Amino acid sequence: MAEPELLKMSVFASRSGVPIPTIKHYVRERLLPEPVRTSRNMAYYDAALVGRVKAIKRLQTTLHLPLPVIRQVLDRVSDEDMPGDVALEATIARVLGELAPREVLTRKQLLDAGVADEELALFRALGLVTPQQVDGHERYVGDDVVLLRLLGQARRAGLSAKMLPPAILRAYVEALRALVKVELQMFRAGVVPLANGDLGKLTEVATTLSERLVVLLRRKLLLPTLHSLIDAESPTDEPRR
Numbered sequence: 165m166a167e168p169e170l171l172k173m174s175v176f177a178s179r180s181g182v183p184i185p186t187i188k189h190y191v192r193e194r195l196l197p198e199p200v201r202t203s204r205n206m207a208y209y210d211a212a213l214v215g216r217v218k219a220i221k222r223l224q225t226t227l228h229l230p231l232p233v234i235r236q237v238l239d240r241v242s243d244e245d246m247p248g249d250v251a252l253e254a255t256i257a258r259v260l261g262e263l264a265p266r267e268v269l270t271r272k273q274l275l276d277a278g279v280a281d282e283e284l285a286l287f288r289a290l291g292l293v294t295p296q297q298v299d300g301h302e303r304y305v306g307d308d309v310v311l312l313r314l315l316g317q318a319r320r321a322g323l324s325a326k327m328l329p330p331a332i333l334r335a336y337v338e339a340l341r342a343l344v345k346v347e348l349q350m351f352r353a354g355v356v357p358l359a360n361g362d363l364g365k366l367t368e369v370a371t372t373l374s375e376r377l378v379v380l381l382r383r384k385l386l387l388p389t390l391h392s393l394i395d396a397e398s399p400t401d402e403p404r405r
Contacts, residue, residue, distance in 0.1 A: 169210070173187060280319070
């Protein structure tokens with residue numbers, strides 16, 4: 165395996181097209197690994213990271229993404245040509261992050277709020293909730309908290325585990341996964357190739373729109389679907405009027 169080409173900071177910054185303070189900022193924000201230091205004032209950077217720096221800058225300037233979001237998706241970029249899928253993923257991550265609430269709860273707080281331990285374990289197994297490390301402790305944040313709190317409210321309102329077993333969420337997840345897959349396939353095939361410089365804006369619009377669209381369509385389909393279920397189970401041949 166060939167040895168990596170190491171560049172002084174000034175050369176690395178010049179090849180990357182960004183100033184030295186920006187390189188240092190990216191290192192502090194963990195978008196770039198620490199350089200190889202030979203002394204207190206001398207550091208060398210892997211030349212292979214030049215494409216990574218250009219991708220960071222492009223995500224900042226064209227999609228206006230914050231550095232934490234860029235860091236989440238940056239490992240998918242293998243060279244300085246940023247794939248449309250990476251831009252799409254980065255923008256969706258930012259929009260979802262903005263939509264998610266800021267509440268942070270411990271496991272004990274969730275259990276005290278009415279979430280059963282076995283239900284919490286099931287949600288984790290389904291990948292619906294993923295605890296994060298906050299200040300060295302396990303915490304549930306954002307939409308994970310909303311989902312678990314919603315279940316706790318349902319239990320306190322009288323919807324017992326026998327009436328509404330948590331395992332029913334498996335069917336919800338599979339149905340919604342199919343819907344999301346269709347949505348993303350359509351967007352990648354129809355919008356990404358034609359978006360040009362508007363991919364970030366169009367992705368943001370589509371992500372926000374789909375949140376509202378799913379709720380609205382479910383509301384419109386609820387009663388007609390209930391009627392069809394009742395008619396299918398009716399012992400008579402007369403359709404519902």
